[in-house]
Amino acid sequence: MTDHSFLTVISPIEHRRNDPDGREATIRKTLLAHEQDDSPFADCPMVHMARIQILDQAVPPMGDTSGAALKTKYLLFAIDIDGRVDDFLDSLYRRDADFVHNVWGQCIGYPDFRGAVFFRRYIDACSFSNPLGYAGFDLSVGDTLLMLTRKNVLADFVSAHQGKSDKELQAAWRKSRADLATPNLPKPESF
């Protein structure tokens, strides 16, 4: 059993036309490079799921012809994690500071200084609390990976030892016990 935390962050990116300083382009390029593989979140063992989205424009209600629009582009960041948000932010900064600087470092108001504490303060200034959250299960990331791995190890064992004699079964089980009790855990994102 573990406590899930939800974090929702909206950071302003750019309000001028045509992205004169290339901030938005830098963010898009960085996100594109980590879109499927090599995610910086894979090195943070408490992250279940994460998403980052660039909100080019807010969508007004259907039929609204008033011209209502936002003046700034925003970056939406939403994650589901185990434990405390600050621990996650420290972990992300420690593992991939370049990613942090190429994404949030490009946003309006990010301090000119490097360091996890400035990242934490910035995220705190842009975060929104008290969501109505639902988690389909209460396991931590580590426990989830452990249980899924055990499931696969047992499935492999059962299928490999069908039709064996009782003596062979017991001998094989004695050999495989350690793999089931303490299996090698896969890296997050690779399971």
Added chain:
Amino acid sequence: MPLVPIHFKGKSNPLTVITPVKRGWGRFLTNAILFVFHHLPLGVVKQLAFIHFARWILIKGNKLPRLSEDQPVEDNWPYDFYVFTTNFNGSWDQYIDAFGRIHAVSKGLNMLWYTSEGFPGPWPMRLFKRYIHYFTAPQHLYYNAYPGATVRDIDAATKLNAEIEAFLEDTKDEMDDAEFGRRYRAFVNQVSPWLGKTGLEEKHEALAHRAVPMELSQ
């Protein structure tokens, strides 16, 4: 020309829906509804067994972060944002169908989105799907710690884990081969419903690709 994947690898899909809510009474009512749902057990959602995570949050449109004097005030946007984010197994159509067709869920959703401008209700499905599609925001980066597992896989692994622990304890000492065989077969019979193998199957990952957006490929 470089190509980028059009959908994310693995068995769960992300969805973000951002709907506009009128300020004033709309904001007040939304907060009241969220407060009520905070104190309700969401057992019905659990029974659906294909939702990893879901959340609803109301973001005040006039409280968006303004972190520099140069950044303009957002005075041309009269709505709040009602942000719904979720990760689910299966296709978008199946997911939205379940929302509309399961009575208890559709009643809950009707309440949760009641204050969103133009929300047609979960029924008829055609209008509901059009509404969700219209307000869906595109994903630019999505990460999942266990892309090869569905919620049902995790549920099965949790049930299986308790049985494995018990059987490991039960068989920690050497015993008569026939006795071991009897216990092993009873164990396998018991856990067989949860034994399906889980994980990413690279050869079945049919990733479609799209071209890199023009502004990045120049």
